[in-house]
Amino acid sequence: MEFRRQKEIEYMKAREKRVEDYEQQLHNIRVQDAEEYNRIKIRMETDVQILEQQLQQMRATYQLNQEKLDYNFQVLKKRDEENQITRNQQKRKITRLQDVLNGLRIKIAKQEKQYRDENQQLTEDYKRITEQFRDLQRKSRHFMQxxxxxxxxxxxxNEAECKELVTTLVEADRAIHEQQLGIQYQNPDLSFADNVGPIKSAASQKGGMSAQQLVQEILSQAESQGEKEEEEDDDIPSDRKLPKSTLLSKISATTIKSVLEVLCDESGFLVESKLNKLLAPLEKDERSLMKLDAIFSALGIDTEEDVHLLASYFMHVKGGKKPEEEEEEKETTMEETQTEGDMDDIDAEIRKLTGKEGDVDSSKSETIELIHHNEVMKALRAFVEENRQPSKERVKQSQFKIASLEERDSSEDSDYWASYAKLVDEKKERLWDALVEGLEKYSEVLTSRSGLINETDALRQQNAELRMLLHQYVNSKVNAELEIPPTRVLQLEMNPR
Structure with missing residues (x-):
């Protein structure tokens, strides 16, 4: 029982303690809730005041915006009226401009027709002037020759006259040294006198035509006027004709023309688009000539040899026939030769002896073919890579440039003509001046001696004549009749006492 009572007492104490704790907690919670309520109330009142202020501001803003919108509405309404008036004016203006446009279309149609006729007239004038220019080129070449x-x-x-003077000068100098000075004469260097005619430089001896002249020559041969030009060339003497292109002697003009056509068709990327537009109204040959000029400038082709080198990249030699076909052809030719007469055998023997048979066979076995158009880029790339030159400034020649005497290399002419004057140097000139001065003095002495000799001879002759007269007077018979003859007077004068 005691234990139970003890337990109940402990339970009661624990319960009282819990009750006190709960009451204390409730009191704390009430205090906290009251404080939180006051804070929330204050915050809410503050928010209400702020919202009321914002509401007043929004009302004021609404009133202001409403007034602005009313004003803008009135402005837009006024503008709409003005725009309506402007639209009406623009419609009337469009109608007026439409009439002007129709008039301008009619005018431009007339001008296009006028310009078309003018272009046709200018084209005909261009053709006529081009023909005149070609004629002028032929005349210029004739007069240039x-x-x-x-x-x-x-x-x-002049060279012959100078050589004659040099020969006379050398002979006179030899006579002066050997006869007057008595010393051995050394012949001067006269190797420059071996030259005959104008001096030709290495570039002029190389000769050749420019690339533009070669293209013009090939295109002119392809035209229908080629026959007329050949007839005119036949009238010119053989010593006045221009030398033909060495390239045309190596490759036919038809082959070169085909190569140039392929190059012109497949190398359009080397020509500027502006130039293509300008060349559109021209004829095919003239357009090709201008395009080739631009292509040659881009590739650095200037001379005939460059064109020949470029053409070699556009051709390849096709080999001969197969051995079986060759044997069949040999058998057929043997059968034909057996049926032919003795004259054919003799001709065959002559061809064998002269060695022309091999040339004929080789010409038959090899044929030249142009490359395919798709291989043009490879050929151009190979040409540029194998014949690339260092970049340097080049003076671009005009398209229709004609060579003249002014372009001749005269750098060696002055040295050549100065070689004649250098035969008499300053030392030799001083020697000749001193010799002339001495010979002049010697001539004066000889002249004076000649005068004295003549005077002495005259006096001697006078003395002889006087002696003869004196002898006649002395031996005269009249002296015997005189009292004092002249002989006695002479004796007294000669023998005075």
């Missing part, structure tokens, strides 16, 4: 011939004749005449 005549001037060159005249220059060469004058050169040779």
């Amino acid at each position: 005549a001037d060159s011939k005249k220059f060469e004749d004058v050169w040779c005449m």
Whole structure:
């Protein structure tokens, strides 16, 4: 029982303690809730005041915006009226401009027709002027050859005169040294006198045509006027004709023309688009000539040899026939030769002896073919890579440039003509001046001696004549009749006492 009572007492104490704790907690919670309520109330009142202020501001803003919108509405309404008036004006203006446009279209149609006729007239004038220019080129080449011939004749005449003077000068100098000075004469160097005619530099001796002239020559041969030009060339003497292109002697003009056509068709990327537009109204040959000029400038092709080198990249030699076909052809040719007469056998023997048979067979076994158009880029790339030159400034030649005597290399002419004057140097000139001065003095002495000799001879002759007269007077018979003869007077004068 005691234990139970003890337990109940402990339970009661624990319960009282819990009750006190709960009451204390409730009191704390009430205090906290009251404080939190006050804070929330204050915050809510503050928010209400702020919202009321914002509401007043929004009302004021709404009133202001409403007034602005009313004003803008009135402005837009006024603008709409003005725009309506402007639209009406623009419609009337569009109608007026439409009439002007129709008039301008009619005017431009007339101008296009006028310009088309003018373009046709200018094209005809261009063709006529081009033909005149080609004729002028032919005349210029003719007169250029005549001037060159005249220059060469004058050169040779002056050169012959100078050589004659040099020969006379050398002989006179030899006579002075050997006869007057009595010393051995050394012949001067006269190797420069072996030259005959104008001096030709290495570039002029190389000769050749420019690339543009070669293209013009090939295109002119392809035209229908080629026959007329050949007839005119036949009228010119053989010594006045221009030398033909060495390239045309190596490759036919038809092959070169085909190569140039392929190059012109497949190398359009080397020509500027502006130039293509300008060349559109021209004829095919003239357009090709201008395009090739631009392509040659891009590739650095200037001379005939460059064109020949480029053409070699556009051709390949096709080999001969197969051995079986060759044997069959040999058998057929043997059968044909057996049926032919003795004259054919003789001709065959002559061909074998002269060695022309091999040439004929080789020409038959090899044929030249142009490369395919798809291989043009490879050929151009190979040409540029194998014949690339260092970049340097080049003076671009005009398209229709004609060579003249002014372009001749005259750098060695002054040295050549100065060689004649250098035969008499300053030392030799001083020697000749001193010799002339001495010979002049010697001539004066000889002249005076000659005068004295003549005077002495005259006096001697006078003395002889006087002696003869005196002898006649002395031996005269009249002296015997005189009292004092002249002989006695002479004796007294000669023997005075």
